[in-house]
Amino acid sequence: MEDITTNELKERLANGEKPFIVDVREPHEYDEFNIGALNIPLGSLPQRLDELESHKNEEIILHCRSGARSGNAKAYLLQQGYPNVRNLLGGMLAWQA
Structure with missing residues (x-):
């Protein structure tokens, strides 16, 4: 799924x-x-996947400070079978710019 802009x-x-x-x-x-x-x-994501389970087939938008950690989180969730994951490009830096 395509990433999303701020x-x-x-x-x-x-x-x-x-x-x-x-x-x-x-x-x-x-x-x-x-x-x-x-x-x-990000480091807690594997242990807390159950919190996302009910949203597995929905669009999930991930963000961090700059987009790097959320990009890693997106890759991880895609590997776990989450089909509709998007990264917020530029993260909170872009959001507040």
Whole structure:
């Protein structure tokens, strides 16, 4: 599935959509600034997959600070059979730019 730009996600949120978003940053990063996503740090993802199970066939949007960790998380979820995973390009740096 194609990755998503910050503009596309902001537009969808402004239109009232409620996509399932996962923030793979560390808790202290999440506490500093977040967009209301579920916080599952990248290193915890394998142990916390059960929290995503009910969303397995939905679109899941992943983000981190710059897009690198969420890119790794996307690759991992695709390997685990999640078909509709998208990475937020540029992460929170692009979001706040």
